[in-house]
Structure formats: C-alpha cells, structure tokens
Amino acid sequence: MSTLVALARAQAFASGKAQPIATVRHLHVSDDPLVLIPLAMAGEANAPLAAMIGTSLEKPRLLVVSQPRNRDERFAFTAALAGELLPYLESFATETEAVAVDRGRDVRYRYVDAPQVWVPNPGGVDFLRLLGRSTRFRRTDGDYPVPPAVPLLGQWLTFLASAAEMPGSALLSNTVQALGMHWTTGQSAAEDAQLGSLFAWITEGAAAAREAENGPVAGPATDPGFDNKVLAPLIAESSPELEEVLRDLLTPTWERMWRSLDLLRALPAGARVGTRWDSDRDTYSAFVEHLAEDGAPQPRRDGAVAAASRLQRLENAAARYAVQRAFDDPLVMAEHRLTGAAFAGVVTLANPDRIDDTGKRPVLRPRIMVATTEPVRVEAGTNLTSPARPSQKAKVISVAPTADGCDVLLELSGGMGRKLVAEPGSVPAVGERILLTTLSEAYRPGAAFPDPADTPWTHGGPPAAAVTSA
Incomplete structure (x- = not known):
C-alpha cells in the first residue's frame, strides 16, 4: 500500500466515506458490455450452479x-451459457480497419471494436478459467459427447482468462x-473483496457497508449458511423454487x-486508456483469426520457452x-514525487537552439534550467521524461542547491x-511549469x-546423448 493510499484509507475511516485515489479512469469501459455472474456449488470442484448473464x-x-452433480445437466448448462455468450463474443468480428505497420510501408487489419465481459470479482475470473x-478439450463425438458449442466456449473462456492476467487489459474485467x-x-x-460492502462504501458510506x-x-462461492439451510434442501428435492431463490x-x-x-x-478516461484498448482489439482480432484458420484449443500447459516468454510479456x-x-493521473504521479522518482518545477532558462558539434556531425541538443522546491534524488547523467513530452529525453547535467530548493x-x-532547429513548442519555454520523472x-x-x-x-528438451543414440 502506497503512502497516499494509506492516507486516503485513514481519511475514509475517519469520515465514513470512500475516498478517490484517481482523477481519471484507468481502464476502458465498453458502451456494449456483457455482465456475467457465475455461481458454483460449495464442496464440488468448480461445479456450476447458476449464472446470470x-x-x-x-x-x-x-x-x-x-x-x-449430474454430468449431463452440467454440460447442458455449459451449452446454454455458450448460447448466450458466444453470439456476443462473435458479434464484434465484423467491421475491420487498416492499421499502418513497418513505418507506413505495410498495413494490417483489426476489428474496430472488441467484446468486454464483466464479472463481480477475481473469483469470477478464476471460475471462468x-x-x-x-471444456475446451471435450469431444463432440464418441463416448460422452458434448454439444458442439461447449469446446468452443472453453476456448473463448481460456482466451478471456488469459487476457485478464495481462495488466491493463480490459477484455475480461x-x-x-x-x-x-x-x-x-x-x-x-x-473486506473490500466483498462487492456489496465495497459498493456501499463508495455510494453511501460506512453505515450502509455494514448492512451490505x-x-x-x-x-x-455461496454462503455456508445459505448452502445448508436453503440450497441443500432445494437441490435434494429438485424443487422448482430453486430458480426463483437463485434469482x-x-x-x-x-x-x-x-x-x-x-x-x-x-x-x-485517461489519455492512454484508448491505446491499451487498441492492444485488446489486436488480441481479439488475432484470436478470431486463429479460430477461423486453425481452431486448435490452447495447450494444457505452456512449455518452458513459452512460459518464460509469457512471463516476460x-x-x-x-x-x-x-x-x-x-x-x-497526477494523483498517481504524486506518489512518485513523494519517493523522489519525479519532481515538478519552473523553467528559468532555456537555450532551444544549442547545437552539439563534438561528434561526427552536429546535433540539436537544447538545454534548460528547471528550478524546483521539491526533493531531487537523481544524479548527473540520469535520463528523465516529461509526461507532456514522452518522446523526449532530458539528461541531467547538474543539480545545484538553492536557498529554497x-x-x-x-x-x-x-x-x-x-x-x-527545434519545432515550435517542442522545447519548454521560460516560465513553463513541467514535471520530470525517471x-x-x-x-x-x-x-x-x-x-x-x-x-x-529439465525444461522439455531431450538430452543430446539420447537424441544421438536414437
């Protein structure tokens, strides 16, 4: 927990009202989302009981x-879930757009939008995984066949659960x-993991959260008391009231x-939310193409190289x-300013036309002086970046103490x-307030x-001796 979040939590406790810790939204929220609430039976390994979708x-x-506990009913449920979920997931695979690649020398295509599935909590993501x-390896023929939509649903759920592991992805939220x-x-x-309590804190306050x-x-998962007193008798008696109780x-x-x-x-929405959603659309487009061309289910587990590559990603x-x-988000950046990884200041001197001719050819290397009252914990030679100009590097030449900073x-x-010659506005002008960070x-x-x-x-490859002798 960061310092500012700890302070906000203390303020929330004192006031009885949830406190904002962000000034912008950091994830994409679709105009056409699908909400899915899965419910599993207690005591059974991921046995579906119900789903609201x-x-x-x-x-x-x-x-x-x-x-x-009845296998046929469970797969009938999965087929019904596929009947609701698959049309939604496939409905975005229609209109495409061209995207320039290789510095404009080529183009690729992706769908203009992608699905977004919402579940209540991380447990919902785990359930779908x-x-x-x-289900993705189930056979549609032979012994114990399942409806054709079941293995396809399994592939889609595996895809969504895998996307949910990627920080910043919003395909499954x-x-x-x-x-x-x-x-x-x-x-x-x-306690925040309980959606009802968390939502009540945000919308009404602590008193409502206690009731929630x-x-x-x-x-x-369901509540043990509900399982024993309500659910178990209804299942044992195959009562028609079960559906209404679950509703x-x-x-x-x-x-x-x-x-x-x-x-x-x-x-x-944050300025970079759209860029991350573009990546989600790329991921979605690639998976749809995979299903159309190959359709093979994802492997049961990654090999050593694939696992290492995924971990790095x-x-x-x-x-x-x-x-x-x-x-x-300035509120998120404030935490980095507290730790010295960022500081804000005012440009007091600027030489936008400075040329460095010490190398093989002259290059444009403007210099600026920034006065700050915040602690600066960087050394000469460190490269800094300004969020206002993310493609520009600012190399620290010197840090000189002053009376107030x-x-x-x-x-x-x-x-x-x-x-x-620097393009207009590309070099901070005197009097401009800028933020710099590592x-x-x-x-x-x-x-x-x-x-x-x-x-x-030891990681999946055969020993060299064994390969030679074979």
Missing part, C-alpha cells in the same frame, strides 16, 4: 443447474478490482454491477501499465523534429529465448 440491466438471463480448462483502483475505503482489503456485509454474496440471490449483485459501470463511466506490461497510469540543468534530445514508456526489447528443442531436458 446479459447485456442490459433490464434483461438478465438466469441459467440454473438443478442437480450440479477453470470452466474453460475443463472484474468489478471489485476496477472500483478498488479508483476509490479506497476505511475497511480492510479482505450481511447481504447476498457475489459468487462464485433473488443474484439480482442485487446484478444491479450493483451495472451501477458500478455507471460510476466508472462518470470518470474521464506480463512483467513488461505491468511496468508499462504502472508508468502509463502515473503519466495519465535546487536548480536542475537538463540537456534535451528527441521529440524536436529532424532538423537543427519513469519511461520506452520500448523494452524482449529477451532472446532458445528454440524449444534446444532447451535442457
């Missing part, structure tokens, strides 16, 4: 498994995490999720997402055009991984 607050569809894993990214409450992190704690859960259980969560989307939409995405959030001399490179959105090249066949036998 739909693209409109007024028209939820409730799917129920009256006997969760396990459901996808248990959970409401608890989205709300917690923008507001903080006066209760513990464990005793309300219905948001799945996928009453899920409806409050259904309404809170749609109201949560309205809360998020009320926040202005996740790490790079997490670092990039943290930087983008800070660049988009320090003067930082910077040499600029990049983001000023290709001539020996954070950077610069591209991080991936590591070179070996071919899977060249990995050692």
Whole structure:
C-alpha cells in the first residue's frame, strides 16, 4: 500500500466515506458490455450452479443447474451459457480497419471494436478459467459427447482468462478490482473483496457497508449458511423454487454491477486508456483469426520457452501499465514525487537552439534550467521524461542547491523534429511549469529465448546423448 493510499484509507475511516485515489479512469469501459455472474456449488470442484448473464440491466438471463452433480445437466448448462455468450463474443468480428505497420510501408487489419465481459470479482475470473480448462478439450463425438458449442466456449473462456492476467487489459474485467483502483475505503482489503460492502462504501458510506456485509454474496462461492439451510434442501428435492431463490440471490449483485459501470463511466478516461484498448482489439482480432484458420484449443500447459516468454510479456506490461497510469493521473504521479522518482518545477532558462558539434556531425541538443522546491534524488547523467513530452529525453547535467530548493540543468534530445532547429513548442519555454520523472514508456526489447528443442531436458528438451543414440 502506497503512502497516499494509506492516507486516503485513514481519511475514509475517519469520515465514513470512500475516498478517490484517481482523477481519471484507468481502464476502458465498453458502451456494449456483457455482465456475467457465475455461481458454483460449495464442496464440488468448480461445479456450476447458476449464472446470470446479459447485456442490459433490464434483461438478465438466469441459467440454473438443478442437480450440479449430474454430468449431463452440467454440460447442458455449459451449452446454454455458450448460447448466450458466444453470439456476443462473435458479434464484434465484423467491421475491420487498416492499421499502418513497418513505418507506413505495410498495413494490417483489426476489428474496430472488441467484446468486454464483466464479472463481480477475481473469483469470477478464476471460475471462468477453470470452466474453460475443463471444456475446451471435450469431444463432440464418441463416448460422452458434448454439444458442439461447449469446446468452443472453453476456448473463448481460456482466451478471456488469459487476457485478464495481462495488466491493463480490459477484455475480461472484474468489478471489485476496477472500483478498488479508483476509490479506497476505511475497511480492510479482505473486506473490500466483498462487492456489496465495497459498493456501499463508495455510494453511501460506512453505515450502509455494514448492512451490505450481511447481504447476498457475489459468487462464485455461496454462503455456508445459505448452502445448508436453503440450497441443500432445494437441490435434494429438485424443487422448482430453486430458480426463483437463485434469482433473488443474484439480482442485487446484478444491479450493483451495472451501477458500478455507471460510476466508472462518470470518470474521464485517461489519455492512454484508448491505446491499451487498441492492444485488446489486436488480441481479439488475432484470436478470431486463429479460430477461423486453425481452431486448435490452447495447450494444457505452456512449455518452458513459452512460459518464460509469457512471463516476460506480463512483467513488461505491468511496468508499462504502472508508468502509463502515473503519466495519465497526477494523483498517481504524486506518489512518485513523494519517493523522489519525479519532481515538478519552473523553467528559468532555456537555450532551444544549442547545437552539439563534438561528434561526427552536429546535433540539436537544447538545454534548460528547471528550478524546483521539491526533493531531487537523481544524479548527473540520469535520463528523465516529461509526461507532456514522452518522446523526449532530458539528461541531467547538474543539480545545484538553492536557498529554497535546487536548480536542475537538463540537456534535451528527441521529440524536436529532424532538423537543427527545434519545432515550435517542442522545447519548454521560460516560465513553463513541467514535471520530470525517471519513469519511461520506452520500448523494452524482449529477451532472446532458445528454440524449444534446444532447451535442457529439465525444461522439455531431450538430452543430446539420447537424441544421438536414437
């Protein structure tokens, strides 16, 4: 927990009202989302009990498994879920747009929009991941066949769950995490995991949150007391009242999720949210193309090289997402200013036409002086970036203490055009207030991984001796 979030949590506790910890929205919220609330039976490994699904607050569809231990009923439920979910996921694979690649020398195509599925909490994401894993390899013929839509649904659920692991992705989002990214409450992190309590803190305050704690859960697990007193007798008797009981259980969560989307939409989107959604559209387009051309289900587990490559992508995405959030949101950047990773100041001197001719050819290297009253914990030679000019580097030449702070001399490179004269506005002018930080959105090249066949036998590759003797 950061210092500012801890302070906001203390203020929320004192005031009884959730406090904002972001000034902009840090994730994409679709104009046409699908909300899905899965519910599993307690004591059974990911056995579906019910699901409420739909693209409109007024028209939820409730799917129920009256006997969760019955294999046929479970796969009938999965087929019904596929009947609701697959048309939505495939409906965006229509209109495409051209995207320039290779510096404009070529183009590729992607769909102009992509689906966005919302679940209540991280447990909902885990439920869909396990459901996808248990269905994508099912056979539609032979012994114990399943409806044709079941394995296809499994592939889509695996795709969505995999996308949810990527920091910044919004193809599969959970409401608890989205709300917690923008507001903080006066209760513990464990209590924030309860959607009803978290939502009540944000909309009404602590008193309403205490009442919401005793309300219905948001799945996928059910309350033990509800299981023993209500659910178990209804399942044992195959009671027709089961559907109505489950509808009453899920409806409050259904309404809170749609109201949560309205809360998020009320926040202005961060400047880089659109770029991340473009990446989601690329991912969606690639998967649709895979289904059309190959259609093979995802492997049960990654090999050593694929796992290492994926881990690196996740790490790079997490670092990039943290930087983008800070660049988009002054409240997030304030935390970095507290730690000395960023500082703000006023330009007091500027030489925008300075030329460095010490190398093989002259290059434009303007210098500016920034006066700041904030602590500066960077040394000469450090490269800084301004969120206002992310493509420009500012190299620290010197840091000189003053009576009320320090003067930082910077040499600029990049983001000023290709001539020996800086483009207008590309060099900060005297009197301009700028923010500088060690954070950077610069591209991080991936590591070179070996071919899977060249990995050692401990990581999937055969021993060289064994290959030779064979």
